[in-house]
Every structure is written in C-alpha cells, then in structure tokens.
Amino acid sequence: MAAIGQGGPGELAWVLDCGDNDRLAEFWCAVLGYRRVRAVPPYVSLAPVDGAGPELLLQQVPEPKRGKNRMHLDLRVPALEPELSRIRGCGATVLAAPFDDNGVLTTVLADPEGNEFCLLVWPGT
Numbered sequence: 675m676a677a678i679g680q681g682g683p684g685e686l687a688w689v690l691d692c693g694d695n696d697r698l699a700e701f702w703c704a705v706l707g708y709r710r711v712r713a714v715p716p717y718v719s720l721a722p723v724d725g726a727g728p729e730l731l732l733q734q735v736p737e738p739k740r741g742k743n744r745m746h747l748d749l750r751v752p753a754l755e756p757e758l759s760r761i762r763g764c765g766a767t768v769l770a771a772p773f774d775d776n777g778v779l780t781t782v783l784a785d786p787e788g789n790e791f792c793l794l795v796w797p798g799t
Contacts, residue, residue: 687729688747691739692787695732701786702730704764705749739788747791752799754779761793 692698695718699710708720708730716734721727751757754772758781762768769790770782779795 685729687731689731689733690789691733691735692789693734693736693738694787695734697786698732701765702732705761705766705785706730743790746789748794749791750794750796750799752795754781754793754795758793766791 690698690702695713695716699718699720702720703709706720707723709723711719711721711729713719718732718734720730720732749757749761758768758772761783765786766783768781769784770780772779772781774780777797781793782790783793784790
C-alpha cells in the first residue's frame, strides 16, 4: 500500500482522543485482541496481534470528552453472550441495553473514559 503523499491512499488508522492513553491502551487491547506497538507522546499505537487490521492510535489530550462521539467503533460478534460479559469485565459500561435496530441486535457501551462503541449481532450469524 502506498504511503500518504505518495499517490496512494495510505494505511487506515483510527484516532481516539483520551485523557489517559495508558489506561485506554490496556482496555482496548483486552477488548480488541490488540497489542501495544509503540508510544510516541502524545500517542500510543495499538495494532492487531496478527498484524491484520487497522491501527488504533490513542491520543492524549488535555480536555475531557464532551457530548456524543461523532464517530464510533462497532464490534460485530456472532453472539451477544459471552462477549458482552467479557467486555464489561474489561471495564466497559452499558449505555443502552440490547435492542433491535432493524434486525441487528445492538448494545451501546462506553469505554472507561466514556467513548461510545457498539456491540452488534447481525442476523444469521
């Protein structure tokens, strides 16, 4: 894949602002099965253990989160349990109990700093 600025699309990385990137690194590594790759302040970089998938950059910022995330992660799983229990055990909080969203079983959660993400079970999985 070509690097950004070299005529290609570059590699995709998601950036999540946070107050304590070490704390969120522990949380997101446990939830996603990622590992810590590097830290270059104010960033901590997380990537899949097998190397396949997007990088998650945790960017430490001084201001607290305010309001709803404009972008969030959706985690697609084959069954709600035991994933919901496992993710809650990592420190997630349930913001909206499981509900049917046009046939997709959806649960809205928050990470330890209040960043929203969803746990989804698609029909037929």
